[in-house]
Amino acid sequence: MKIAIIDYGAGNIQSIQFALERLGFEGILTNDVAFIQSADKVIFPGVGEASSAMKKLIESGLDKLIPTLKQPVLGICLGMQLMCKSSEEGNTEGLGIFNVDIIKFSNEVKVPQMGWNTIYDLKSSLFKGINENEYMYLVHSYYAPKCLEMIATTSYELEYTSALQKDNFYGVQFHPEKSGVIGERILENFLKL
Numbered sequence: 001m002k003i004a005i006i007d008y009g010a011g012n013i014q015s016i017q018f019a020l021e022r023l024g025f026e027g028i029l030t031n032d033v034a035f036i037q038s039a040d041k042v043i044f045p046g047v048g049e050a051s052s053a054m055k056k057l058i059e060s061g062l063d064k065l066i067p068t069l070k071q072p073v074l075g076i077c078l079g080m081q082l083m084c085k086s087s088e089e090g091n092t093e094g095l096g097i098f099n100v101d102i103i104k105f106s107n108e109v110k111v112p113q114m115g116w117n118t119i120y121d122l123k124s125s126l127f128k129g130i131n132e133n134e135y136m137y138l139v140h141s142y143y144a145p146k147c148l149e150m151i152a153t154t155s156y157e158l159e160y161t162s163a164l165q166k167d168n169f170y171g172v173q174f175h176p177e178k179s180g181v182i183g184e185r186i187l188e189n190f191l192k193l
Contacts, residue, residue, distance in 0.1 A: 001191065003027045004039035006066070008056045010046040010078060019177035023188055031060050041191055042069055046078025050102070050142070051090025053078055067095050072193040073169050080164065080171030081142060089142050098164045098171060100147040109157040112141040117154050119162050119174065124151040126163065126170055128189050134182045136162070136174035143173065 005016060005027045013029050020027040027043060028035070036042055044066065046053055057063040066073070066083075075083045084094045087102035094102070105111050118133040138154070144161040146153070152163035154173070164171040170190065176183035 002039045003041045004036045005029045005043045007031045010048050010053045015177045016045055019187055033065055042073045044075040044079035050087040050092040054092050067097055074190050075171035080173055083171050097169050098149050100144045102142045102144055104142050105157055112139055113156045114139045119152045119154055121153040124165050126189050137178040138174045
Protein backbone atom coordinates (compact mmCIF):
# COMPACT_ATOMS: atom_id res chain seq x y z
CA MET A 1 0.00 0.00 0.00
CA LYS A 2 1.26 3.45 -0.97
CA ILE A 3 0.81 5.92 1.91
CA ALA A 4 1.67 9.59 1.38
CA ILE A 5 2.29 11.83 4.39
CA ILE A 6 1.96 15.41 3.16
CA ASP A 7 5.17 17.33 3.77
CA TYR A 8 4.69 21.06 4.23
CA GLY A 9 7.10 21.63 7.08
CA ALA A 10 4.50 21.23 9.84
CA GLY A 11 6.43 18.95 12.22
CA ASN A 12 5.76 15.77 14.18
CA ILE A 13 6.09 13.43 11.23
CA GLN A 14 8.32 10.78 12.81
CA SER A 15 5.76 9.61 15.36
CA ILE A 16 3.27 9.02 12.50
CA GLN A 17 5.89 7.11 10.48
CA PHE A 18 6.77 4.98 13.54
CA ALA A 19 3.08 4.23 14.22
CA LEU A 20 2.62 3.12 10.60
CA GLU A 21 5.77 0.96 10.83
CA ARG A 22 4.38 -0.76 13.93
CA LEU A 23 1.33 -1.65 11.79
CA GLY A 24 3.60 -3.01 9.05
CA PHE A 25 3.36 -0.08 6.62
CA GLU A 26 5.66 2.65 5.36
CA GLY A 27 4.53 6.26 5.15
CA ILE A 28 6.40 8.37 2.60
CA LEU A 29 6.89 12.02 3.55
CA THR A 30 6.39 13.98 0.32
CA ASN A 31 5.12 17.16 -1.32
CA ASP A 32 5.26 15.56 -4.80
CA VAL A 33 1.84 16.15 -6.41
CA ALA A 34 1.93 13.05 -8.64
CA PHE A 35 2.95 10.79 -5.75
CA ILE A 36 0.22 12.20 -3.47
CA GLN A 37 -2.42 11.83 -6.22
CA SER A 38 -1.41 8.20 -6.86
CA ALA A 39 -1.20 7.17 -3.18
CA ASP A 40 -3.75 4.69 -1.78
CA LYS A 41 -4.05 6.73 1.43
CA VAL A 42 -3.02 10.27 2.30
CA ILE A 43 -2.22 11.55 5.81
CA PHE A 44 -2.28 15.32 6.33
CA PRO A 45 -0.50 15.94 9.66
CA GLY A 46 0.18 19.19 11.41
CA VAL A 47 1.67 20.72 14.50
CA GLY A 48 2.17 24.46 14.74
CA GLU A 49 0.39 27.67 13.93
CA ALA A 50 -2.45 27.79 11.38
CA SER A 51 -1.57 30.89 9.33
CA SER A 52 2.10 30.00 8.79
CA ALA A 53 1.16 26.37 7.98
CA MET A 54 -1.46 27.56 5.47
CA LYS A 55 1.11 29.89 3.90
CA LYS A 56 3.43 26.90 3.33
CA LEU A 57 0.58 24.92 1.74
CA ILE A 58 -0.18 27.81 -0.63
CA GLU A 59 3.50 28.28 -1.55
CA SER A 60 3.75 24.62 -2.58
CA GLY A 61 0.35 24.52 -4.35
CA LEU A 62 -0.84 21.81 -1.96
CA ASP A 63 -3.81 24.01 -0.96
CA LYS A 64 -5.24 23.42 -4.46
CA LEU A 65 -4.36 19.71 -4.53
CA ILE A 66 -5.72 18.46 -1.19
CA PRO A 67 -9.44 19.26 -1.75
CA THR A 68 -9.34 17.43 -5.12
CA LEU A 69 -8.04 14.12 -3.74
CA LYS A 70 -10.32 11.10 -4.27
CA GLN A 71 -8.68 8.50 -1.98
CA PRO A 72 -9.17 8.44 1.81
CA VAL A 73 -7.42 11.45 3.40
CA LEU A 74 -6.83 11.77 7.16
CA GLY A 75 -6.12 15.19 8.67
CA ILE A 76 -4.51 15.06 12.13
CA CYS A 77 -4.64 17.97 14.65
CA LEU A 78 -3.68 21.14 12.72
CA GLY A 79 -4.16 19.14 9.51
CA MET A 80 -7.83 18.64 10.46
CA GLN A 81 -8.22 22.31 11.37
CA LEU A 82 -6.77 23.47 8.04
CA MET A 83 -9.36 21.29 6.26
CA CYS A 84 -12.09 23.46 7.79
CA LYS A 85 -13.45 26.79 6.46
CA SER A 86 -11.32 29.05 8.62
CA SER A 87 -9.44 29.33 11.89
CA GLU A 88 -9.35 32.17 14.40
CA GLU A 89 -5.65 31.35 14.81
CA GLY A 90 -3.91 34.00 12.72
CA ASN A 91 -7.29 34.77 11.08
CA THR A 92 -6.62 31.96 8.59
CA GLU A 93 -8.74 30.92 5.62
CA GLY A 94 -8.79 27.11 5.45
CA LEU A 95 -9.28 24.58 2.65
CA GLY A 96 -13.06 24.57 3.13
CA ILE A 97 -13.49 20.78 2.96
CA PHE A 98 -15.41 20.71 6.25
CA ASN A 99 -18.13 23.30 6.73
CA VAL A 100 -17.05 24.56 10.16
CA ASP A 101 -14.91 27.40 11.54
CA ILE A 102 -12.17 26.72 14.11
CA ILE A 103 -12.38 28.87 17.24
CA LYS A 104 -10.27 29.38 20.38
CA PHE A 105 -11.09 27.98 23.80
CA SER A 106 -11.99 30.74 26.25
CA ASN A 107 -9.69 32.01 29.00
CA GLU A 108 -11.90 30.16 31.51
CA VAL A 109 -9.91 26.96 30.92
CA LYS A 110 -6.24 26.02 30.72
CA VAL A 111 -5.05 26.47 27.13
CA PRO A 112 -3.81 24.50 25.36
CA GLN A 113 -5.87 21.49 26.31
CA MET A 114 -2.99 19.09 26.75
CA GLY A 115 -3.09 15.43 27.69
CA TRP A 116 -5.62 12.60 27.63
CA ASN A 117 -9.35 13.04 27.11
CA THR A 118 -12.21 10.81 26.00
CA ILE A 119 -13.93 10.56 22.63
CA TYR A 120 -17.60 9.53 22.38
CA ASP A 121 -20.66 9.56 20.07
CA LEU A 122 -18.48 7.65 17.59
CA LYS A 123 -20.12 7.49 14.15
CA SER A 124 -17.82 6.11 11.46
CA SER A 125 -15.99 3.00 10.25
CA LEU A 126 -12.89 4.97 11.36
CA PHE A 127 -13.91 3.89 14.89
CA LYS A 128 -14.71 0.24 14.13
CA GLY A 129 -13.96 -1.85 17.21
CA ILE A 130 -13.34 1.27 19.35
CA ASN A 131 -15.41 1.64 22.52
CA GLU A 132 -17.14 4.85 23.56
CA ASN A 133 -15.14 7.02 25.99
CA GLU A 134 -11.69 5.70 25.03
CA TYR A 135 -8.86 8.10 25.90
CA MET A 136 -6.95 9.94 23.18
CA TYR A 137 -3.97 12.29 23.42
CA LEU A 138 -4.68 15.95 22.56
CA VAL A 139 -2.69 19.18 22.42
CA HIS A 140 -4.64 22.16 21.07
CA SER A 141 -5.87 25.68 21.86
CA TYR A 142 -8.45 25.88 19.05
CA TYR A 143 -11.37 23.57 18.33
CA ALA A 144 -14.16 22.77 15.87
CA PRO A 145 -17.62 23.42 17.33
CA LYS A 146 -20.25 20.69 17.03
CA CYS A 147 -21.41 20.43 13.41
CA LEU A 148 -23.13 18.16 10.87
CA GLU A 149 -19.89 16.46 9.78
CA MET A 150 -18.97 15.50 13.36
CA ILE A 151 -18.15 11.78 13.89
CA ALA A 152 -16.72 12.03 17.44
CA THR A 153 -17.18 14.37 20.38
CA THR A 154 -14.92 15.45 23.25
CA SER A 155 -15.72 17.65 26.23
CA TYR A 156 -13.40 20.40 27.48
CA GLU A 157 -15.09 23.59 28.66
CA LEU A 158 -17.88 22.53 26.29
CA GLU A 159 -18.65 19.67 23.92
CA TYR A 160 -16.75 20.03 20.65
CA THR A 161 -16.00 18.04 17.51
CA SER A 162 -12.97 15.78 17.91
CA ALA A 163 -13.39 14.02 14.54
CA LEU A 164 -14.97 14.93 11.20
CA GLN A 165 -15.90 13.11 8.02
CA LYS A 166 -17.13 14.26 4.63
CA ASP A 167 -16.99 11.84 1.69
CA ASN A 168 -13.38 10.53 1.52
CA PHE A 169 -12.06 13.15 3.96
CA TYR A 170 -11.54 12.40 7.64
CA GLY A 171 -10.12 14.64 10.34
CA VAL A 172 -9.18 13.99 13.97
CA GLN A 173 -8.27 16.62 16.53
CA PHE A 174 -6.43 14.09 18.68
CA HIS A 175 -3.11 12.39 17.84
CA PRO A 176 -3.80 8.71 17.05
CA GLU A 177 -0.05 8.15 16.60
CA LYS A 178 0.48 9.16 20.27
CA SER A 179 -2.62 7.46 21.69
CA GLY A 180 -1.31 3.95 22.29
CA VAL A 181 -3.09 0.80 21.14
CA ILE A 182 -6.45 2.51 20.57
CA GLY A 183 -4.89 5.25 18.44
CA GLU A 184 -3.09 2.63 16.36
CA ARG A 185 -6.39 0.81 15.86
CA ILE A 186 -7.88 4.04 14.45
CA LEU A 187 -4.90 4.39 12.07
CA GLU A 188 -5.35 0.75 11.06
CA ASN A 189 -9.06 1.34 10.44
CA PHE A 190 -8.14 4.32 8.23
CA LEU A 191 -5.73 2.16 6.22
CA LYS A 192 -8.54 -0.39 5.68
CA LEU A 193 -11.05 2.18 4.33
